[in-house]
Amino acid sequence: MKTIQVLLVEDDPMVREVNRQFIERVEGFKVIDMASDGVKGIEKIKALKPDLVVMDIFMPEQDGIQTLHQIRAENLNVDCLTVTAANDVQTIQQILHLGVFDYIMKPFTFERMEQTLIHYRQFKEKMASASDVSQAELDEMIGQAWQPINEEQEQVIKVSQDLPKGFNRATMDKVLKYLKQCEVGASADDVATGIGVARVTARRYLDYMEKNEMIRVDIQYGSVGRPINQYFIEE
Known part of the structure; x- marks a missing residue:
C-alpha cells in the first residue's frame, strides 16, 4: 500500500x-x-x-x-x-x-x-x-471480534456497572487484557506502559480491581529498594 x-x-x-x-x-x-x-x-x-x-x-x-x-x-x-x-x-x-x-x-x-x-x-x-x-x-477490521460472554467477562460487567467517579469500563478492560498476557504478573509501571496511561491511573485501577477480587496481588521483595506489587488475573 x-x-x-x-x-x-x-x-x-x-x-x-x-x-x-x-x-x-x-x-x-x-x-x-x-x-x-x-x-x-x-x-x-x-x-x-x-x-x-x-x-x-x-x-x-x-x-x-x-x-x-x-x-x-x-x-x-x-x-x-x-x-x-x-x-x-x-x-x-x-x-x-x-x-x-x-x-x-x-x-x-x-x-x-x-x-x-x-x-x-x-x-x-x-x-x-x-x-x-x-x-x-x-x-x-475495526478490532471488535465478537465472542460470547464468559464468566470472567460477566464479572467485569457486573463490577463496572457502578464504577466510582473517574473510572470507566474501557480502561478496566484494557488492564485485564494486558494482565492476561503476563504469565508472571505485572507491576503498576508495567501496566501503565503497556496500555498507555499514567502510572497513577494504572495503580488506581489495579487497587480497585484487587479490592473487588477481580485480580490478585503478590508483594515481591528485591535485594534493594521498596517491595513491588505484582498483579495477576485470578484463576
Whole structure:
C-alpha cells in the first residue's frame, strides 16, 4: 500500500513536532504538512487531500470539534484521529459522534500512537483490497471480534456497572487484557506502559480491581529498594 499521507493540526509548536516525530517513526506514514488551527487545517485538507488528519481539540480560531463538524458537513474525504488533553465525557461523546478513527489522550506514549496507526493502516489495506465483507471480516477490521460472554467477562460487567467517579469500563478492560498476557504478573509501571496511561491511573485501577477480587496481588521483595506489587488475573 502507498504511504499514508498525514496532515497534523496542532497549535503548540513543541507538541506538533513531537507528534510529527512519533507519526513518522511508524512505517508507512508521512506528515505532508502541519497547521496551527482548524481554519488553516481545513484549507490544507482541501488543497493537499491527505489520507489522515491528526488533530488537537483545543485550538485558537477554530477548535477541533468545529473543524470535525465542517469536515463532515462538507463531506471531505479524509479520516480523522484526535490527540487531545480533553478527558470530560461530554467532549469525548461529541468527538466520537463525529466519526473519528481513534481518540488519544495527552499525555500519551509512542507505543499508544504506534498501536493506533498500525491498526489504521491495516484497516485501510483491508478495505482497499475488498469489494464485499462478511460480519466477521468487518469485526476484524475495526478490532471488535465478537465472542460470547464468559464468566470472567460477566464479572467485569457486573463490577463496572457502578464504577466510582473517574473510572470507566474501557480502561478496566484494557488492564485485564494486558494482565492476561503476563504469565508472571505485572507491576503498576508495567501496566501503565503497556496500555498507555499514567502510572497513577494504572495503580488506581489495579487497587480497585484487587479490592473487588477481580485480580490478585503478590508483594515481591528485591535485594534493594521498596517491595513491588505484582498483579495477576485470578484463576
